[in-house]
Structure formats: C-alpha cells, structure tokens
Amino acid sequence: MRQPLNSVILAMALIAVPRAQSDAQVPATIEAYVAAHQREIVAELADLLAIPNVRSDGAGLRRNAEALRAMLVRRGLNAEVLETAGVPLVVGELRVPGATRTLLLYAHYDGQAVDPGGWKQATPFTPTMRTGRLEDGAAEITDFRTRATLEPDWRLYARSASDDKAPIVALCAALDALKAQGLAPTSNIRVLLDGEEESGSSSLGAALRQHRARFAADLMLFFDGPTHPSGRPTIVFGVRGNLGIGITVYGPKMELHSGHYGNWVSNPAMQLSQLLASMKDPDGRVLVKGFYDGIAPLSPAEETMLRDVPDDSAALMKLFGISRTERPGLSLQHALQLPTLNVRGLASADVGAGARTIIPDMAVASIDVRLVKETLAPAMAEKMRAHVRAQGYHVVDAEPDDATRARYPRIARVTGGGGTNGYRTDPSSAVSRAVTTAVTRAFGTPPVLIRTMGGTLPISQITDVMGFPAIVIPTVNFDNNQHSDNENIRLGHFFTSIRTIGALLRM
Numbered sequence: 001m002r003q004p005l006n007s008v009i010l011a012m013a014l015i016a017v018p019r020a021q022s023d024a025q026v027p028a029t030i031e032a033y034v035a036a037h038q039r040e041i042v043a044e045l046a047d048l049l050a051i052p053n054v055r056s057d058g059a060g061l062r063r064n065a066e067a068l069r070a071m072l073v074r075r076g077l078n079a080e081v082l083e084t085a086g087v088p089l090v091v092g093e094l095r096v097p098g099a100t101r102t103l104l105l106y107a108h109y110d111g112q113a114v115d116p117g118g119w120k121q122a123t124p125f126t127p128t129m130r131t132g133r134l135e136d137g138a139a140e141i142t143d144f145r146t147r148a149t150l151e152p153d154w155r156l157y158a159r160s161a162s163d164d165k166a167p168i169v170a171l172c173a174a175l176d177a178l179k180a181q182g183l184a185p186t187s188n189i190r191v192l193l194d195g196e197e198e199s200g201s202s203s204l205g206a207a208l209r210q211h212r213a214r215f216a217a218d219l220m221l222f223f224d225g226p227t228h229p230s231g232r233p234t235i236v237f238g239v240r241g242n243l244g245i246g247i248t249v250y251g252p253k254m255e256l257h258s259g260h261y262g263n264w265v266s267n268p269a270m271q272l273s274q275l276l277a278s279m280k281d282p283d284g285r286v287l288v289k290g291f292y293d294g295i296a297p298l299s300p301a302e303e304t305m306l307r308d309v310p311d312d313s314a315a316l317m318k319l320f321g322i323s324r325t326e327r328p329g330l331s332l333q334h335a336l337q338l339p340t341l342n343v344r345g346l347a348s349a350d351v352g353a354g355a356r357t358i359i360p361d362m363a364v365a366s367i368d369v370r371l372v373k374e375t376l377a378p379a380m381a382e383k384m385r386a387h388v389r390a391q392g393y394h395v396v397d398a399e400p401d402d403a404t405r406a407r408y409p410r411i412a413r414v415t416g417g418g419g420t421n422g423y424r425t426d427p428s429s430a431v432s433r434a435v436t437t438a439v440t441r442a443f444g445t446p447p448v449l450i451r452t453m454g455g456t457l458p459i460s461q462i463t464d465v466m467g468f469p470a471i472v473i474p475t476v477n478f479d480n481n482q483h484s485d486n487e488n489i490r491l492g493h494f495f496t497s498i499r500t501i502g503a504l505l506r507m
Contacts, residue, residue, distance in 0.1 A: 026442075026506055030174065030502040033176070033180055033181075034173065034499070037173075039146075039148055041498070042144065042494075044173075045166060048169060049125065049127045049159070049160060050125055050127060050158075051063050052125050053159065054110070054159070055196075055198065062088065064110075064195070065081045065088050065193075069081050069090050071169075071172055073092075075094075075172055075175040076094060077094045082207065082211065084203035084207045085203045086195075087195030088195060089194060089195065089204070090109065090195075093189065093214075094175075096185055096186070096189070099188045101218040102190060103187045103188070103219055103221055103504075104215060105191050105221050106193075106224075107167045107223045108194040109164070109194070110160075110195045110197055111164075112482075114159050118486070119485050119486055121157060121486075124158060124159040127156055128156070129142075130154065131153070134155075141154065144156075150491050152490070153490065153491070155490050155491065156488060156494075157486055157487065158488075161488050162226070162476035162480035162481075162488065163480070163483065163487065166475070167475050168223075170501050171223065174499075174505055175505070178502060178506070185505040190215060192215060194458070197458060200458075205464075205465055212465070212466070215462075220462065221472075222459060222470060222473065223475060223501070224472065225457070225472060225474035225476070226474050226478040227474045228311075228448040229311075229312065229315075231477075233442075234448045235471060236452075236474060237425045237450065237451055238453070239423055239453055239457045240336070240340075240372060240452060240456055241377055241419060241420045241456055242369070242370055242419055243368070243369040243370075243371060243381060243416065244366070244368055244416045244419065245369060246414070246415040247367065247413070247414055248363070248413040249271050249275065249362065249363050249393075249411070250362050250413070251265065251267060251268035253405070255349065255358040256359045257358065261359055267360065268361070268363040269360050272363040272365055273363075275412070279341055285327065286340075286341045288387045289383060289390070291375075292338065292375075293374075293375070295372065295375070296374075305449055306334060307331075309333050309449070310448065313325075313331070333450075336453065337372060339369060339370055339375045341367065342367065343366075344366050344368050346364070346365055346366075347364045367384075369419075370454065370456070371419070372422045373421070373422045373423060375422070376421055377420065377421055380419075381416060381417035381419065388414055394411050395412055395413070396411060396413050397415070399413070420458060421460040422460065423463060425470060435471050435504065436449065442499055442502070453472065473504065475496070475497030476489055477493045
C-alpha cells in the first residue's frame with residue numbers, strides 16, 4: 001500500500017528535538033559505556049538465552065515474555081505482556097518530552113525448533129562462550145561471566161543468540177548507555193516484541209487492528225537479520241516475501257514391484273522430476289508464465305546502489321563450495337531483486353540401505369517461492385497451479401478418489417497459497433536518508449545500503465495494517481548459523497549493534 005507519511009513533514013520532524021552540545025560525542029561515549037560494562041551486558045543476554053523459546057514450549061515462551069517485560073520496565077518503559085490469539089506480544093512505550101515523532105522498534109523473542117543432538121554443548125539453551133567459530137576448533141570459555149573484558153572475536157552459542165534476542169538486549173544496553181550520559185532518545189519509543197515470528201506471526205495482524213493506537217508511529221525499525229559479510233553497518237530497505245507450495249504427484253494406489261510392472265505403470269517420482277524440471281531453464285530462469293510480471297527495470301540510481309554493495313562473490317563461492325552460481329549473469333544483489341523458486345525438499349519411497357525395487361505410490365516436493373514487492377503471494381500461487389495444469393496434470397486439493405484416478409492419467413495435489421508479501425521502502429525518501437545519516441554519523445563512514453535482502457520478515461503484515469514505512473537494521477554476524485544447529489553471536493557485532501541502535505535513538 002502507499003505510504004501516507006508526508007516526507008516533508010517527516011524531514012522537519014527529524015530535526016525538531018533539540019540536541020545536546022555533546023551529541024557529536026555520543027557514539028564514543030556509548031562505546032566507552034559498553035567497554036566498561038561488557039560483563040553485565042553479556043550476562044543479561046546469556047540469562048535471556050537460557051530461557052527456552054521454541055513454539056512447542058508455551059510455558060517457556062511466556063517466561064520469555066515476562067522476562068522481557070521486566071527488562072523494559074527497568075529501562076523506564078511502560079511495558080506489559082499483551083495477550084493475543086496465540087503467543088503474547090511484549091509491548092513497551094517511552095514518552096520523551098519535546099519529541100515530535102514516534103519510532104516503533106520491532107524484534108522477536110521466539111526461536112526456531114532445535115535438535116539437541118546437533119549442538120556441541122550441553123543444550124541449545126545452555127549459553128556457551130567460545131574463542132571463535134566452532135567450525136575452526138575454537139576453545140570453550142567457561143568463566144566468561146566473571147571476566148571484565150571480552151574479546152570481539154569470541155562467540156556466544158545458543159538458540160536465538162543472533163535471531164533475535166541479541167538485538168533486544170542491545171536496545172536495552174543502548175538505553176542504559178544514553179541514560180548514563182544524562183541523555184534521552186530524541187523520539188518517542190514504542191517497542192513491539194513478537195513471539196510468533198518464526199511461525200509466521202499469525203496472531204500479529206489481529207492484535208494490531210485491535211490495538212492500533214498503541215502501535216501508531218512515524219517509522220518502524222526492524223532489528224533482525226545479519227549485517228553484510230564485510231562487517232560494515234548495514235541498512236536494508238526491503239525484504240522478500242515467502243510462499244510455500246506443496247506438490248504431490250500420484251502413481252498407483254500402492255507400491256508395486258518394479259520388475260513386474262516397470263515400463264507399464266508410470267513412476268510418480270520420475271513424473272515429479274520432469275514437472276519440476278519444466279519450471280526452470282538450464283540457466284536458472286523460472287519458466288512459470290507470469291513469474292516476473294510487474295518487475296520494472298532498475299533505475300540508474302538503483303543500479304548504482306546495487307553495485308556499491310561490497311560483495312565478494314569469489315569468497316562466498318569458496319565458502320559454499322560451488323564452482324558457479326545458478327544465474328551467472330546476475331550479481332548476488334541483482335539476484336535478490338527477483339522472485340525465486342526453490343525446491344526445499346523431495347520425498348518418494350526410500351534411498352540408501354532402505355531402498356527397494358518398487359514403483360512408488362507417490363512423490364512429494366516442497367517448494368518455497370521468495371517474493372519481491374511487485375509479486376504478490378495469492379497471484380503467484382495461482383500461477384504455480386496454472387503451470388502444473390499446463391503440463392497435463394489434473395490438479396486436486398485433496399487425496400484423489402478411485403473415480404478421479406480412473407479418469408485422469410496425471411494427477412497432482414497442489415497445496416499452499418497464503419504466504420507473506422514482500423516489502424520495500426524507497427531508499428531515497430526523507431526517512432531513509434535520515435536513518436542513513438544517523439548511522440553514518442555514528443561510524444564516520446557510510447553503511448552498506450541493501451535495496452532488498454533475501455530473508456522474509458512480517459513487515460507487510462504490519463505496514464498493511466498500520467500504513468507507516470519500515471526499515472530493517474541488521475546487526476548480527478552473517479555467519480551466525482541462524483535457524484541451524486550451533487547458532488551464535490559474535491561479540492564484536494553485538495557490541496557494535498549497541499552503538500548503532502544508540503545512534504538511531506538519537507536520530
């Protein structure tokens with residue numbers, strides 16, 4: 001939807017709050033505060049990480065919510081646990097005398113599911129400090145809670161260390177650092193901590209509509225996601241949406257002997273493979289009709305913005321162990337401006353030691369389509385269904401009955417279609433320039449500006465209801481293993497994020 005914010009009014013608001021004479025020294029004083037309080041700051045993060053936060057543990061999520069409410073209250077915010085139809089939100093507000101704008105700060109406190117067997121520590125909720133990357137053989141530091149000084153390359157391992165509890169503690173530390181200098185934010189602050197982000201934030205939209213006035217703001221800042229691999233401060237103006245599609249191709253009603261019936265009964269695994277192959281050409285371009293509709297060529301300014309991102313393609317290819325990219329003509333940043341079609345899982349019968357000489361009864365593919373602002377989830381879902389039909393399949397929404405099986409030689413069940421839309425704020429708008437200026441001022445060098453990042457955040461679910469613009473401020477190291485085993489936060493990135501957030505609070 002169009003952003004109703006008047007950019008001229010907002011630009012005036014950005015300079016409306018009087019600034020202290022010492023503002024030029026604020027970044028240095030925040031850095032000094034962090035250096036003097038490393039142990040306390042990291043201990044608060046470790047305590048928060050020790051509270052389990054997976055979707056299946058409702059009691060653990062509520063413990064997180066209560067702990068976060070208390071953390072905000074200690075910083076002078078009026079905070080509460082706000083009930084929803086699902087996992088509660090944690091909301092807070094800090095009114096600043098003289099402030100003429102309001103920032104809504106978003107982060108989430110839930111985490112991805114865990115497989116304890118894959119973690120190289122007691123449990124995923126036993127915060128463990130190491131001298132570096134686990135993959136490099138880093139040693140464990142058992143006494144980190146008693147050390148006054150912690151090295152920037154040390155890493156704290158636990159579920160949600162980077163996604164997304166570290167930014168919440170960094171916000172609290174930034175407020176502490178400002179208060180220690182007798183400073184307040186220059187904006188009214190509203191905080192929204194989501195407990196369902198990793199499962200789609202299904203309760204968020206209804207909560208926003210019910211409590212609209214409590215979340216009204218001039219700008220929303222999302223504290224989520226990794227910084228650019230260069231380590232430079234990063235600002236992201238857009239995120240991809242996500243659409244999940246399931247495709248099941250049906251064969252015989254039961255598995256059959258491949259010797260007795262091979263060449264006579266069609267194999268659904270082979271059919272599914274051919275169907276998936278029809279969706280992309282050899283150079284990775286998606287062949288689904290209308291897949292790229294509505295995407296306009298980039299402007300010269302946007303082309304320059306993409307070229308200025310200091311990606312090291314060779315280093316990334318070496319890290320990932322690949323010899324070429326899927327679409328060699330596209331840089332990483334150009335690839336992120338387009339929707340993707342990714343086969344995230346395949347299943348049919350058995351492989352390895354369990355393999356049998358059978359024709360499977362079905363084959364299943366799970367697909368994720370990453371969307372950009374111009375490609376909406378419902379329309380893309382229908383395009384995917386239309387492509388399956390165009391390949392000669394009768395598309396069903398449920399298991400086919402005998403009559404359907406007898407009538408159609410090719411049957412596919414296609415599921416999914418809700419999804420989350422992509423989002424983008426104009427990088428040249430007044431609010432975008434103000435955020436960029438604040439971060440540049442804090443570090444003395446321009447941040448990396450990302451037009452669209454690859455991940456999905458529930459931004460459109462919020463902005464479609466509330467109508468304000470949103471900008472993402474990533475703060476954690478890019479190699480943090482988020483969503484995987486042995487998730488971690490590099491302390492140097494964590495400490496730097498406090499400086500970044502402090503700069504935005506004084507924007």
